[in-house]
Amino acid sequence: KQEVTQIPAALSVPEGENLVLNCSFTDSAIYNLQWFRQDPGKGLTSLLLIQSSQREQTSGRLNASLDKSSGRSTLYIAASQPGDSATYLCAVTGANSKLTFGKGITLSVRP
Amino acid sequence: DAGVTQSPTHLIKTRGQQVTLRCSPKSGHDTVSWYQQALGQGPQFIFQYYEEEERQRGNFPDRFSGHQFPNYSSELNVNALLLGDSALYLCASSPVPSSSYEQYFGPGTRLTVT
Numbered sequence: 001k002q003e004v005t006q007i008p009a010a011l012s013v014p015e016g017e018n019l020v021l022n023c024s025f026t027d028s029a030i031y032n033l034q035w036f037r038q039d040p041g042k043g044l045t046s047l048l049l050i051q052s053s054q055r056e057q058t059s060g061r062l063n064a065s066l067d068k069s070s071g072r073s074t075l076y077i078a079a080s081q082p083g084d085s086a087t088y089l090c091a092v093t094g095a096n097s098k099l100t101f102g103k104g105i106t107l108s109v110r111p
Numbered sequence: 112d113a114g115v116t117q118s119p120t121h122l123i124k125t126r127g128q129q130v131t132l133r134c135s136p137k138s139g140h141d142t143v144s145w146y147q148q149a150l151g152q153g154p155q156f157i158f159q160y161y162e163e164e165e166r167q168r169g170n171f172p173d174r175f176s177g178h179q180f181p182n183y184s185s186e187l188n189v190n191a192l193l194l195g196d197s198a199l200y201l202c203a204s205s206p207v208p209s210s211s212y213e214q215y216f217g218p219g220t221r222l223t224v225t
Contacts, residue, residue: 043218096167101153
Protein backbone atom coordinates (compact mmCIF):
# COMPACT_ATOMS: atom_id res chain seq x y z
CA LYS A 1 0.00 0.00 0.00
CA GLN A 2 1.40 3.35 -1.07
CA GLU A 3 2.08 5.83 1.74
CA VAL A 4 3.09 9.44 1.24
CA THR A 5 4.77 11.41 4.01
CA GLN A 6 5.37 15.12 4.28
CA ILE A 7 7.50 16.41 7.14
CA PRO A 8 7.30 18.81 8.89
CA ALA A 9 3.56 19.43 9.12
CA ALA A 10 4.09 23.17 9.41
CA LEU A 11 6.80 25.66 8.53
CA SER A 12 7.23 29.37 9.20
CA VAL A 13 9.85 31.42 7.36
CA PRO A 14 10.64 35.11 6.85
CA GLU A 15 9.83 36.70 3.52
CA GLY A 16 12.55 36.35 0.90
CA GLU A 17 13.88 33.04 2.13
CA ASN A 18 14.44 30.15 -0.30
CA LEU A 19 12.86 26.99 1.03
CA VAL A 20 12.50 23.30 0.31
CA LEU A 21 9.45 21.18 1.02
CA ASN A 22 9.99 17.44 1.20
CA CYS A 23 7.80 14.53 0.18
CA SER A 24 8.55 10.81 0.46
CA PHE A 25 6.64 7.77 -0.81
CA THR A 26 7.01 4.08 -0.08
CA ASP A 27 6.28 2.45 -3.46
CA SER A 28 8.49 3.63 -6.33
CA ALA A 29 6.12 2.17 -8.95
CA ILE A 30 4.48 5.51 -9.70
CA TYR A 31 3.40 7.10 -12.96
CA ASN A 32 3.79 10.69 -11.86
CA LEU A 33 3.94 13.01 -8.89
CA GLN A 34 1.99 16.24 -8.47
CA TRP A 35 2.47 19.14 -6.12
CA PHE A 36 -0.68 21.05 -5.17
CA ARG A 37 -1.39 24.24 -3.29
CA GLN A 38 -4.45 24.54 -1.07
CA ASP A 39 -5.63 27.77 0.50
CA PRO A 40 -7.76 27.50 3.68
CA GLY A 41 -11.18 26.02 2.94
CA LYS A 42 -10.49 25.90 -0.79
CA GLY A 43 -9.87 23.26 -3.44
CA LEU A 44 -6.57 22.11 -4.88
CA THR A 45 -4.50 24.09 -7.36
CA SER A 46 -2.00 22.04 -9.32
CA LEU A 47 1.48 23.55 -9.24
CA LEU A 48 3.70 21.04 -10.99
CA LEU A 49 3.38 17.57 -12.47
CA ILE A 50 6.46 15.39 -12.87
CA GLN A 51 6.16 12.25 -14.97
CA SER A 52 8.04 9.20 -13.68
CA SER A 53 10.58 9.50 -16.51
CA GLN A 54 11.40 13.10 -15.59
CA ARG A 55 13.77 14.41 -12.95
CA GLU A 56 12.39 17.90 -12.46
CA GLN A 57 9.89 20.54 -13.53
CA THR A 58 10.00 24.29 -13.17
CA SER A 59 7.33 26.96 -13.12
CA GLY A 60 8.32 30.50 -12.22
CA ARG A 61 9.77 30.52 -8.70
CA LEU A 62 8.88 26.85 -8.19
CA ASN A 63 11.06 23.87 -8.98
CA ALA A 64 10.11 20.29 -8.21
CA SER A 65 12.45 17.33 -8.39
CA LEU A 66 11.74 13.62 -8.36
CA ASP A 67 13.99 10.74 -7.37
CA LYS A 68 11.78 7.75 -7.99
CA SER A 69 14.30 5.14 -6.91
CA SER A 70 14.69 6.64 -3.48
CA GLY A 71 11.01 7.59 -3.17
CA ARG A 72 11.60 11.30 -2.71
CA SER A 73 10.48 14.60 -4.18
CA THR A 74 11.26 18.16 -3.22
CA LEU A 75 9.48 21.42 -4.01
CA TYR A 76 11.83 24.39 -4.04
CA ILE A 77 10.31 27.85 -3.61
CA ALA A 78 12.64 30.73 -4.41
CA ALA A 79 12.39 34.13 -2.77
CA SER A 80 9.28 33.29 -0.74
CA GLN A 81 6.49 35.86 -0.42
CA PRO A 82 3.60 36.22 2.05
CA GLY A 83 1.26 35.22 -0.80
CA ASP A 84 2.96 31.81 -0.83
CA SER A 85 1.37 31.07 2.54
CA ALA A 86 -0.82 27.97 2.05
CA THR A 87 -0.80 24.22 2.49
CA TYR A 88 1.31 22.31 -0.02
CA LEU A 89 0.36 18.72 -0.79
CA CYS A 90 2.18 16.14 -2.85
CA ALA A 91 0.43 13.22 -4.45
CA VAL A 92 1.61 10.21 -6.42
CA THR A 93 -0.34 8.37 -9.11
CA GLY A 94 -0.30 4.59 -9.16
CA ALA A 95 -1.20 2.14 -11.91
CA ASN A 96 -4.91 2.44 -11.18
CA SER A 97 -4.76 6.23 -11.77
CA LYS A 98 -5.59 6.78 -8.11
CA LEU A 99 -3.85 9.70 -6.41
CA THR A 100 -2.35 9.02 -2.97
CA PHE A 101 -1.77 12.22 -1.01
CA GLY A 102 0.40 13.26 1.86
CA LYS A 103 -1.14 15.27 4.70
CA GLY A 104 0.47 18.45 3.47
CA ILE A 105 2.84 21.08 4.81
CA THR A 106 1.29 24.32 6.04
CA LEU A 107 3.63 27.15 5.08
CA SER A 108 3.53 30.59 6.65
CA VAL A 109 5.70 33.32 5.15
CA ARG A 110 6.16 36.23 7.57
CA PRO A 111 6.42 39.76 6.10
CA ASP B 112 -12.94 27.16 -20.95
CA ALA B 113 -14.56 26.29 -17.63
CA GLY B 114 -12.58 24.10 -15.31
CA VAL B 115 -14.05 21.52 -12.99
CA THR B 116 -17.16 22.82 -11.26
CA GLN B 117 -18.91 21.46 -8.18
CA SER B 118 -22.18 22.20 -6.46
CA PRO B 119 -23.23 23.10 -3.91
CA THR B 120 -20.36 25.00 -2.28
CA HIS B 121 -21.50 24.29 1.26
CA LEU B 122 -24.04 21.92 2.73
CA ILE B 123 -25.28 21.23 6.24
CA LYS B 124 -27.07 17.95 6.94
CA THR B 125 -28.25 16.03 10.00
CA ARG B 126 -27.07 12.57 10.99
CA GLY B 127 -28.97 9.84 9.16
CA GLN B 128 -29.89 12.03 6.18
CA GLN B 129 -28.81 11.51 2.60
CA VAL B 130 -26.85 13.94 0.44
CA THR B 131 -26.04 14.34 -3.26
CA LEU B 132 -23.05 16.28 -4.51
CA ARG B 133 -22.51 17.22 -8.14
CA CYS B 134 -19.49 17.64 -10.40
CA SER B 135 -19.00 18.79 -13.97
CA PRO B 136 -15.63 17.85 -15.45
CA LYS B 137 -13.32 20.11 -17.38
CA SER B 138 -14.24 20.40 -21.06
CA GLY B 139 -12.87 17.45 -23.01
CA HIS B 140 -12.51 15.25 -19.94
CA ASP B 141 -14.51 12.06 -19.57
CA THR B 142 -13.12 10.59 -16.35
CA VAL B 143 -14.24 11.78 -12.93
CA SER B 144 -12.79 10.85 -9.54
CA TRP B 145 -14.07 11.76 -6.08
CA TYR B 146 -11.97 12.41 -2.99
CA GLN B 147 -12.82 13.08 0.66
CA GLN B 148 -10.62 15.44 2.65
CA ALA B 149 -11.15 15.52 6.39
CA LEU B 150 -9.83 18.50 8.32
CA GLY B 151 -6.04 18.44 8.57
CA GLN B 152 -5.71 15.39 6.33
CA GLY B 153 -4.81 14.75 2.72
CA PRO B 154 -7.60 13.82 0.31
CA GLN B 155 -8.63 10.16 0.27
CA PHE B 156 -9.76 8.46 -2.96
CA ILE B 157 -13.41 7.41 -2.95
CA PHE B 158 -14.03 6.16 -6.49
CA GLN B 159 -13.57 6.87 -10.20
CA TYR B 160 -16.11 6.90 -13.02
CA TYR B 161 -15.48 6.38 -16.71
CA GLU B 162 -18.00 5.53 -19.43
CA GLU B 163 -20.76 5.75 -16.83
CA GLU B 164 -19.27 2.93 -14.77
CA GLU B 165 -17.40 2.81 -11.47
CA ARG B 166 -13.88 1.75 -12.45
CA GLN B 167 -11.94 2.02 -9.21
CA ARG B 168 -12.99 2.26 -5.58
CA GLY B 169 -11.15 3.23 -2.44
CA ASN B 170 -11.74 1.99 1.07
CA PHE B 171 -15.17 3.54 1.60
CA PRO B 172 -18.40 1.81 2.70
CA ASP B 173 -21.33 1.15 0.40
CA ARG B 174 -23.07 4.20 1.87
CA PHE B 175 -20.98 6.08 -0.66
CA SER B 176 -22.25 5.63 -4.19
CA GLY B 177 -22.01 7.53 -7.41
CA HIS B 178 -23.22 7.98 -10.91
CA GLN B 179 -21.88 9.34 -14.15
CA PHE B 180 -24.16 10.76 -16.83
CA PRO B 181 -23.76 10.63 -20.63
CA ASN B 182 -22.44 14.21 -20.57
CA TYR B 183 -19.65 12.98 -18.21
CA SER B 184 -20.93 14.91 -15.20
CA SER B 185 -21.08 12.94 -11.98
CA GLU B 186 -22.89 12.71 -8.67
CA LEU B 187 -21.69 11.47 -5.31
CA ASN B 188 -24.39 10.16 -2.98
CA VAL B 189 -23.89 9.47 0.70
CA ASN B 190 -26.62 7.69 2.67
CA ALA B 191 -27.17 7.46 6.43
CA LEU B 192 -24.80 10.33 7.14
CA LEU B 193 -22.46 10.08 10.11
CA LEU B 194 -20.71 12.89 11.93
CA GLY B 195 -17.45 11.53 10.53
CA ASP B 196 -18.64 12.22 6.98
CA SER B 197 -18.08 15.92 7.60
CA ALA B 198 -15.35 16.87 5.15
CA LEU B 199 -14.44 18.68 1.97
CA TYR B 200 -15.46 16.58 -1.03
CA LEU B 201 -13.32 17.11 -4.08
CA CYS B 202 -13.99 16.12 -7.65
CA ALA B 203 -11.19 15.64 -10.16
CA SER B 204 -11.32 15.07 -13.91
CA SER B 205 -8.88 13.83 -16.52
CA PRO B 206 -9.11 13.25 -20.28
CA VAL B 207 -8.87 9.48 -19.97
CA PRO B 208 -8.60 7.01 -17.06
CA SER B 209 -4.86 6.77 -17.52
CA SER B 210 -2.28 7.24 -14.80
CA SER B 211 -0.11 9.36 -17.09
CA TYR B 212 -2.52 12.25 -17.28
CA GLU B 213 -2.81 15.16 -14.89
CA GLN B 214 -5.97 15.38 -12.84
CA TYR B 215 -7.71 18.73 -12.43
CA PHE B 216 -9.59 19.47 -9.23
CA GLY B 217 -12.72 21.44 -8.57
CA PRO B 218 -13.22 23.88 -5.66
CA GLY B 219 -14.90 21.24 -3.53
CA THR B 220 -18.13 20.93 -1.54
CA ARG B 221 -17.89 21.47 2.21
CA LEU B 222 -20.27 19.02 3.95
CA THR B 223 -21.06 19.50 7.61
CA VAL B 224 -23.03 16.79 9.40
CA THR B 225 -24.61 17.79 12.72
